[in-house]
Amino acid sequence: MADPIILTEPEILSLVRKAQEGDTQAFSALYDHFFPQVYRYAAFRFDKEMAEDLVADIFLKVWQKLHTYSERKGIPFAAWLFRIARYEVIDVYRSKRETVEVSEELHDPDEMNRADTNAKRADVLKMVRDAMDQLPRRYRDILQLSYMADLPHSEIARTLNMREGAVRVLKFRALEKLESLLPPEAHGML
Numbered sequence: 001m002a003d004p005i006i007l008t009e010p011e012i013l014s015l016v017r018k019a020q021e022g023d024t025q026a027f028s029a030l031y032d033h034f035f036p037q038v039y040r041y042a043a044f045r046f047d048k049e050m051a052e053d054l055v056a057d058i059f060l061k062v063w064q065k066l067h068t069y070s071e072r073k074g075i076p077f078a079a080w081l082f083r084i085a086r087y088e089v090i091d092v093y094r095s096k097r098e099t100v101e102v103s104e105e106l107h108d109p110d111e112m113n114r115a116d117t118n119a120k121r122a123d124v125l126k127m128v129r130d131a132m133d134q135l136p137r138r139y140r141d142i143l144q145l146s147y148m149a150d151l152p153h154s155e156i157a158r159t160l161n162m163r164e165g166a167v168r169v170l171k172f173r174a175l176e177k178l179e180s181l182l183p184p185e186a187h188g189m190l
């Protein structure tokens with residue numbers, strides 16, 4: 001291939017207008033001018049053979065869609081051409097994407113991804129809520145501020161107007177009482 005043709009923007013637009021009228025020589029000049037850039041763009045993403053095929057597809061698409069380009073829209077021809085190139089690259093990625101079959105026997109160690117986890121979680125949550133409803137109000141307040149609001153002991157103490165040491169003691173007692181209110185099967189789930 002010869003050295004790339006360097007064209008100014010007005011020369012490019014002139015060639016585009018001629019090519020839109022069917023002048024294949026004008027399109028050939030555009031091809032020669034933009035080929036190195038388009039090829040580098042494709043070759044960066046794919047191997048040499050795939051890049052060559054992709055560049056041919058890109059310029060074919062440019063030729064087919066050339067009638068839709070309008071310089072009055074304010075989009076430079078190079079930007080319009082590279083939009084086509086970008087979409088062609090995306091299409092190749094989509095078509096080349098391999099799908100992998102996942103065995104039915106594959107075990108996912110992450111408990112949160114299992115279908116029955118949500119049902120178990122809902123059951124445990126109901127058990128905990130029922131047990132929390134049976135707690136004295138001060139125990140319930142401390143547990144909710146500690147675990148639901150995620151406040152440190154110092155903030156809980158300020159909120160409930162008590163000493164931080166008292167919060168620790170009440171939290172410990174509240175947890176003991178909550179555990180005694182939960183059914184034995186719930187102990188291993190928490």
